[in-house]
Amino acid sequence: MNILTDINRIESFFRRNSALHLYELGDLDEFFFPYTAWYALEEKGMISALALLYQGTELPVLLALEDAGSVSMPELLNELKDKLPKRFYCHLTSGCEKPLEERFALEPHGTHHKMTLTDKSMLDAVDVSNAVQLDARDKEEILEFYASAYSGNWFDVRMLETGQYFGIRHKGQLASIAGIHVYSPRYKVAALGNIATLPEFRGQGLGTIVTAALCLKLLKTVEIIGLNVKTDNADAIRFYQKLGFEITTEYNEFMAKERGNRPPP
Numbered sequence: 001m002n003i004l005t006d007i008n009r010i011e012s013f014f015r016r017n018s019a020l021h022l023y024e025l026g027d028l029d030e031f032f033f034p035y036t037a038w039y040a041l042e043e044k045g046m047i048s049a050l051a052l053l054y055q056g057t058e059l060p061v062l063l064a065l066e067d068a069g070s071v072s073m074p075e076l077l078n079e080l081k082d083k084l085p086k087r088f089y090c091h092l093t094s095g096c097e098k099p100l101e102e103r104f105a106l107e108p109h110g111t112h113h114k115m116t117l118t119d120k121s122m123l124d125a126v127d128v129s130n131a132v133q134l135d136a137r138d139k140e141e142i143l144e145f146y147a148s149a150y151s152g153n154w155f156d157v158r159m160l161e162t163g164q165y166f167g168i169r170h171k172g173q174l175a176s177i178a179g180i181h182v183y184s185p186r187y188k189v190a191a192l193g194n195i196a197t198l199p200e201f202r203g204q205g206l207g208t209i210v211t212a213a214l215c216l217k218l219l220k221t222v223e224i225i226g227l228n229v230k231t232d233n234a235d236a237i238r239f240y241q242k243l244g245f246e247i248t249t250e251y252n253e254f255m256a257k258e259r260g261n262r263p264p265p
């Protein structure tokens with residue numbers, strides 16, 4: 001196992017399946033890259049598996065996803081497990097959790113689909129004139145909104161610096177927001193996130209408006225837009241399909257915590 005710092009090699013590996021590795025590609029951007037560590041398994045100078053540990057949030061996140069037919073990630077994670085923090089969140093291809101179970105108790109957080117925007121024409125049917133762009137000046141209002149509409153979400157206030165957050169206000173109050181988890185104009189990718197509507201305003205199409213407005217703006221600077229959604233969230237899946245997204249693959253999410261009374265290595 002090696003630690004990689006060569007951005008070009010990392011990008012080349014992940015470009016083989018951009019939809020699967022959207023987050024990893026976005027994290028190559030200088031806005032995110034200082035918070036990343038890249039662990040690779042190599043055979044004869046070729047990368048066979050590559051995992052990302054992102055530490056730009058309070059809770060580190062491990063992304064260990066592999067293409068269909070690949071079998072190298074479990075081997076990489078077996079070598080990596082003793083170098084990981086005592087507590088982290090992780091996105092894993094099914095079956096890749098087994099090497100981590102020796103050191104960590106893994107709390108399942110569901111199977112998720114990755115969805116990718118494939119029919120961009122469907123966005124044009126949405127009237128987005130009432131959506132407004134949000135920025136850092138709206139931080140306190142946004143935090144209050146998420147406390148009511150989407151508690152426990154993964155909102156990083158740094159993302160407001162990207163300019164890729166949209167909202168709708170009703171009588172001066174934020175009623176719906178759509179934003180991003182990852183955005184990179186350099187690598188032409190974006191991952192949507194933190195999309196929510198206050199309970200009293202749901203069912204009025206506000207989420208459709210802010211999400212479409214966000215996607216239309218993103219398409220001015222990126223080529224691939226994707227998102228993650230739980231496989232049992234049928235309403236959300238239909239919502240994104242109506243905006244032109246389609247399911248491309250699936251993976252599992254876990255909270256990992258080091259087991260107690262673990263013997264020293």
